[in-house]
Structure formats: C-alpha cells, structure tokens
Amino acid sequence: MRNSLRGGQRGxxxxxxxxxxxxxxxxxFGRLKNSDPLEDDFTVRQKSLQLGDSPMSPPDAPxxxxxxxxxxxxxxxxxxxxxPSPPPPHSSAEDNNFSPNVLMGxxxxxxxxxxxxxxxxxxxxxxxxxxxxxxxKNQKEFSGFKSNSGLVKAIVIAxxxxxxxxxxxxxxxxRVSSKNASMHNRIGTLPTLKDYIKRSxxxxxxxxxxxxxxxxxxxxxxxxxxxxxxxxxxxxxxxSWDKTFKVWRISNFKCLESVNAHDDxxxxxxxxxxxxxxxxxxxxxxxxxRRELQGKGTKHFFSQTLLKQExxxxxxxxxxxxxxxxxxxxxxxxxxxEREKHLSHGGVLRGHKLAVLCLVTAGNLVLSGSADMxxxxxxxxxxxxxxxxxxxxxxxxxxxxxxEKDRESLSGETRFIVYSGSLDKSVKMWRVSEQAPALMQNxxxxxxxxxxxxxxxxxxxxRVSPKKA
Numbered sequence: 001m002r003n004s005l006r007g008g009q010r011g012x013x014x015x016x017x018x019x020x021x022x023x024x025x026x027x028x029f030g031r032l033k034n035s036d037p038l039e040d041d042f043t044v045r046q047k048s049l050q051l052g053d054s055p056m057s058p059p060d061a062p063x064x065x066x067x068x069x070x071x072x073x074x075x076x077x078x079x080x081x082x083x084p085s086p087p088p089p090h091s092s093a094e095d096n097n098f099s100p101n102v103l104m105g106x107x108x109x110x111x112x113x114x115x116x117x118x119x120x121x122x123x124x125x126x127x128x129x130x131x132x133x134x135x136x137k138n139q140k141e142f143s144g145f146k147s148n149s150g151l152v153k154a155i156v157i158a159x160x161x162x163x164x165x166x167x168x169x170x171x172x173x174x175r176v177s178s179k180n181a182s183m184h185n186r187i188g189t190l191p192t193l194k195d196y197i198k199r200s201x202x203x204x205x206x207x208x209x210x211x212x213x214x215x216x217x218x219x220x221x222x223x224x225x226x227x228x229x230x231x232x233x234x235x236x237x238x239x240s241w242d243k244t245f246k247v248w249r250i251s252n253f254k255c256l257e258s259v260n261a262h263d264d265x266x267x268x269x270x271x272x273x274x275x276x277x278x279x280x281x282x283x284x285x286x287x288x289x290r291r292e293l294q295g296k297g298t299k300h301f302f303s304q305t306l307l308k309q310e311x312x313x314x315x316x317x318x319x320x321x322x323x324x325x326x327x328x329x330x331x332x333x334x335x336x337x338e339r340e341k342h343l344s345h346g347g348v349l350r351g352h353k354l355a356v357l358c359l360v361t362a363g364n365l366v367l368s369g370s371a372d373m374x375x376x377x378x379x380x381x382x383x384x385x386x387x388x389x390x391x392x393x394x395x396x397x398x399x400x401x402x403x404e405k406d407r408e409s410l411s412g413e414t415r416f417i418v419y420s421g422s423l424d425k426s427v428k429m430w431r432v433s434e435q436a437p438a439l440m441q442n443x444x445x446x447x448x449x450x451x452x453x454x455x456x457x458x459x460x461x462x463r464v465s466p467k468k469a
Contacts, residue, residue: 101377101389101436104417107136107427114421117402118155118162124402124419125162126427127152133164133174135184139429143182147172156227156236158250161187163236165224171238173253190238191218192253207258210242218255220246222265230271230291235298237277241265245279247298256297261287268315273322273339276303280313286327286335288343306337306345317359319366324380326366328356334368338383351376351387360401362416364434369398375420377432386438396424406431 112128119125124136129151135143150166157163162174162184171190177183191199199205199216209215210222222241229236235256236248245266247257262281269279275291277300286307289300307313307327315328325343327335332352337343354371361367365388366378375391375398398420406415414434421427 101432103393104429104431105139109134110425113423113425114427115153115399116155117400117419117421118157119402119404120157125155127155145184153224154227158229158233163227165227165238167223169220169222188253190248190253191255217258225267226269228269228271237269239266239269245269259300270316270318272318278316278325280316280327282312284309284311286313314357315359317361319361326359328359330355332356349378349385357399358401360403362403363414367401369401369420371397379434388436388438391430393428394422394424396422398422
C-alpha cells in the first residue's frame, strides 16, 4: 500500500546509554498558549552552543555543532552548560538488589521533532512533524507508515486499531496487516466521508468555525492536541485547539458529540473514572465533565472547575488506580487532586525550571517531562510524593512520554520502561524502578521540594530546581 513504509532499521539508529550534562535556563519564559513551543515560537532552526562530540553520534563522527531549533526560544534562552554535579552517593538500594533509574539508549531517526508516543507490548509508535509514524521493536526500527498531511500530534492504540491525531484536524485510523506484521494499512479517517456527506445535508449540523466561516460540527477546525480512550475503551475522545472536544464510537467511527469546552485551545484531555472526563486548556482552567449515555449516543455535562489560573494547562494524567488526577502547567508546576477526598486539591509538585509539557503515570509513579529538558520521576506513597530522580540527557524540550511495565523486573521490584520524545528529534529509553532511593522530601502542605538543590543528583549529572508559582 502506498501509505506503508516497510523496512528494518533504514536510517534509524540506536546507541547505548549516553551521558549529557543537564542544562537549564536562566531566563523566565513567556506565557505558553499551547504545549508545542515550535508552533508558536520558532520557524527557523538555530545553532546551539558548541558542545563537542554529541552523545547521540557514533564514535567516529566528526566534531560538529549540533543543530538546535529551540536555542532562541523563550523556553531556553541563554542556555549554558551547568558545571558537573558530584557523582550520586552510594545507594542502599543497590544493597537490596534494586536497580536504579538508568538510561538504556536512544532511538534516533533525524527526520523531525518528536510530538507523540504510544507503547504497546514490545512495540513503540513515534509521531513527528515529518508526517511519518515509525514503529520500533526491540529497540530497532521495525516498520512505519505515512499520512498524507498533518504532523502527528497524538497516538492512541485501541486493540488492533491505531488512532493518530494530526495538525490538520483529522484523525486517521490504521490496522496491522493480517498478512505482514510490518505493514500498517489505513482503514479510515475521522470524520468518515459517509458521515460527512450525511450530516452536510442538514443545515442544523453547521456551526460557526474560525474566521466566521461555517462548518460541520463533526469536524475539528484546528489542530488536534490529544486523544484519549474511555475507561471501557468503547469511545475515543479528541481534543483540539478549536476549543472543543469530540466523542467518537470506536466500533463504527461515528462522531457522537462535540462539546464547546473552553475559552481557548484545549491542550489535554483524559477520561478518568466514574464516567468523568477532565480537560485542560490554554485558558488556564481544568474542567470536569460527566458522561451519560443517551440512546445510541452520549451527552457530557459540565460538572466543576478544578483549577483556574493565569498560566496555561499543558497536560493531564490519571494514575492507574484512578485515585489521583495530575495537571501540568506552563509555570513548571504539577497540581494534583484526590478522588477519595471528592477531588479536593492535594498539593503541588515543584521540580522543573520551565513549563511541564507532558505527564505519564505507572504504578505508584508519575513522570513529568519539561521544556527544561529534564524528566522528574515522582513516587506516591500514602498520599506523599517523593522525587526519586531527575532523568536528563535530552538536548531539547521533552514533549511526550510513554510507559510499559518491564517484563524483566527483578524479584520484589516494580520496574517500568519509559520512553521520552523530545524536540531534539530523539526518543530515549529509560528503566525506572519504584524502589529507587528518593531525592526529594514532601512538605506537610503537600508541596514536593528537593532535599538539597546543590547536591541532588540526576542520573546523568543534571540538576533540579523548584519553580516558584
């Protein structure tokens, strides 16, 4: 099929775990409107500081200045290498045969900034602004497929179907070929042509779109920012910069509902628990919606506003036990609410210098990726959050995260494989353990702060600094 790109490692490279000094920003950034700094702030790639041999390059690669598209961005203006941190002290976790959090390697296919990730078993799907979706297996490029237009901003896997959300406002649906596991065939586009023609016959199906033009309500009029599945995996949610979210039935690809959710772009959406859906927006608010089934469709009712602030909400996540809702913001802070306390505010996690762009949860862990190029690993125990480590190694903002349970976990240890996608065009693979020793302690008010900023080590000599609200 024309949309299928087969092949093993064509152009893809993987290198062993690399080290890179953490780098931070000394200049405060402007207000973030959406979670894609490239969309608003840069159109031309810039040269970064000369850093010598890149840890992502083969040993025989010539000395060169790596290209840095974000070096002139308000995210990371005046980037300067931090002096090396002292090596991490000997950990008692090693004595207990628990492995620390480590960088396992990098997947590089220098064709675009990584905007989306999705992991399923031993497969990893990566989306970028090249319009290609690459599929990796056992840390090698396994296959790929390409959309006709629209960079890949979101990927969700629902059984045998793979849904991709794009910059052009469309959702494309793919399925692995029954004859060749390395081929992915496109089986649909949302909204479907049949649904589009049927709805277009009735004037009541038209709403005011951007620039005072009318369009069908089943279509997004701006970029899709995220995709999410309902708890029972029967509905697909799509959120967009057009200020709405839409509900799709997975079985027949029909659009059931469109909700005008916010006053600005909807940057994130997550289906939670008890039929609740959480949305976060560039207008600084987090809203809760209650889903009800009505006949063959759905109806979402506004329930409450969890947060209203000046800075944009950039990411949302619900932990696997469905007991905590996390919200990331452009001020570098992560807020959380607790289900058992009727969604009362539980506190904030402070560990980043710049905007938090993505969140992911696994077991008792929550990981936050930031424009400061670091990933904070937090562990929740008895309502208290501890920072286990700060993963550093990326040379650009961390845009997306995905996680799978490590099938090779040691006895008595809970480990995960974490994938991080960055605007440095690479995906890094980490092994993270819940039993790793903590770097941070939790204050009585629920705010997590470092024990010692001057000595708190990351896994590759990065440093963490709290960001004041």
